[in-house]
Amino acid sequence: xxxxxxxxxxxxxxxxxxxxxxxxxxxxxxxxxxxxxxxxxxxxxxxxxxxxxxxxxxxxxxxxxxxxxxxxxxxxxxxxxxxxxxxxxxxxxxxxxxxxxxxxxxxxxxxxxxxxxxxxxxxxxxxxxxxxxxxxxxxxxxxxxxxxxxxxxxxxxxxxxxxxxxxxxxxxxxxxxxxxxxxxxxxxxxxxxxxxxxxxxxxxxxxxxxxxxxxxxxxxxxxxxxxxxxxxxxxxxxxxxxxxxxxxxxxxxxxxxxxxxxxxxxxxxxxxxxxxxxxxxxxxxxxxxxxxxxxxxxxxxxxxxxxxxxxxxxxxxxxxxxxxxxxxxxxxxxxxxxxxxxxx
Ligand code: EPU
Numbered sequence: 001x002x003x004x005x006x007x008x009x010x011x012x013x014x015x016x017x018x019x020x021x022x023x024x025x026x027x028x029x030x031x032x033x034x035x036x037x038x039x040x041x042x043x044x045x046x047x048x049x050x051x052x053x054x055x056x057x058x059x060x061x062x063x064x065x066x067x068x069x070x071x072x073x074x075x076x077x078x079x080x081x082x083x084x085x086x087x088x089x090x091x092x093x094x095x096x097x098x099x100x101x102x103x104x105x106x107x108x109x110x111x112x113x114x115x116x117x118x119x120x121x122x123x124x125x126x127x128x129x130x131x132x133x134x135x136x137x138x139x140x141x142x143x144x145x146x147x148x149x150x151x152x153x154x155x156x157x158x159x160x161x162x163x164x165x166x167x168x169x170x171x172x173x174x175x176x177x178x179x180x181x182x183x184x185x186x187x188x189x190x191x192x193x194x195x196x197x198x199x200x201x202x203x204x205x206x207x208x209x210x211x212x213x214x215x216x217x218x219x220x221x222x223x224x225x226x227x228x229x230x231x232x233x234x235x236x237x238x239x240x241x242x243x244x245x246x247x248x249x250x251x252x253x254x255x256x257x258x259x260x261x262x263x264x265x266x267x268x269x270x271x272x273x274x275x276x277x278x279x280x281x282x283x284x285x286x287x288x289x290x291x292x293x294x295x296x297x298x299x300x301x302x303x304x305x306x307x308x309x310x311x312x313x314x315x316x317x318x319x320x321x322x323x324x325x326x327x328x329x330x331x332x333x334x335x336x337x338x339x340x341x342x343x344x
Pocket of ligand 1: 065128129130131176194195222223231232233234235236237256268269270272274279290292294329
């Protein structure tokens with residue numbers, strides 16, 4: 001095990017924030033994870049898991065053991081005429097896994113193409129796009145449970161998957177995900193219900209074409225972190241009661257909205273931010289992207305404080321206009337190696 005000190009995490013987070021961590025280790029196997037946890041225990045350090053760094057906000061200094069997840073591999077556990085069950089390493093690149101599943105004629109993940117990050121992070125916020133959430137295809141998640149101090153497998157029904165939510169958000173530092181087990185069908189209808197996806201796919205109803213169209217739509221709206229450092233959607237789409245929806249829709253009838261099964265209504269945060277005047281607007285080096293107001297961009301050498309100043313200004317302006325408080329999507333690390341709520 002190679003523990004390194006004072007490692008710069010800027011290349012490992014897609015918002016390109018400068019962040020130096022006191023202790024850093026790359027883990028390529030479950031044995032590496034166990035060694036790292038034992039080291040952190042002896043050294044009295046909190047463990048923070050770094051995955052693709054595409055959904056996190058890092059402070060300038062972090063005193064903790066940063067465990068950089070790099071367990072690779074796709075293992076076919078079951079193969080029958082209906083489906084395949086696959087066990088995938090947490091460090092596997094998500095998009096490459098999606099592309100691979102499509103070449104294997106497996107259906108379902110195409111709507112989630114081009115989402116940045118690694119497989120191990122996919123269940124944490126239950127990544128979702130274009131009408132699909134990853135939880136629908138997860139059979140179980142393999143973890144090291146820091147509370148029970150043992151390796152475990154958590155069945156999907158115990159993961160509490162919901163919109164941008166899971167058990168891994170409820171107890172953020174308890175679990176270190178090492179593998180994710182997926183069950184992917186070989187025959188299933190493509191999901192084309194979101195926005196103008198159906199029109200984009202047209203008559204070529206193949207998984208390959210669906211994947212191509214999703215990639216095309218994402219590339220046309222969402223900035224590439226190489227050009228504009230970002231963490232995708234910065235806020236969650238707010239889910240509100242039908243009363244709150246009626247209040248806002250009364251004044252703004254064009255408000256995009258998505259009724260949920262339980263009677264609540266999901267609103268488009270990007271639209272609310274645009275209406276509040278933030279599309280393409282910057283405060284210092286941080287602003288909201290000109291093609292998608294939900295994406296916060298680090299335009300220069302921003303620090304976490306700069307990011308916080310901008311997103312709080314956005315929250316305030318949206319609140320001033322709609323009486324709704326937007327909730328940030330990315331996780332926030334503290335300098336002592338804890339995961340914080342955004343209000344801390
Ligand atoms: N809109 C605006 N102005 C904007 C942005 C959006 O008016 O600047 C409107 C659009 O016109 C549309 C609605 O808002 O009517 C929804 O926009 P879009 O389809 O672009 O999706 P989104 O709700 O902004 C969500 C996810 C994305 C995911 C897309 C597609 C969240 C927080 N975000 O964005 O996920 O790719 O739907 O399914 O749920 C991510 O989480 O990082 C992410 C990119």
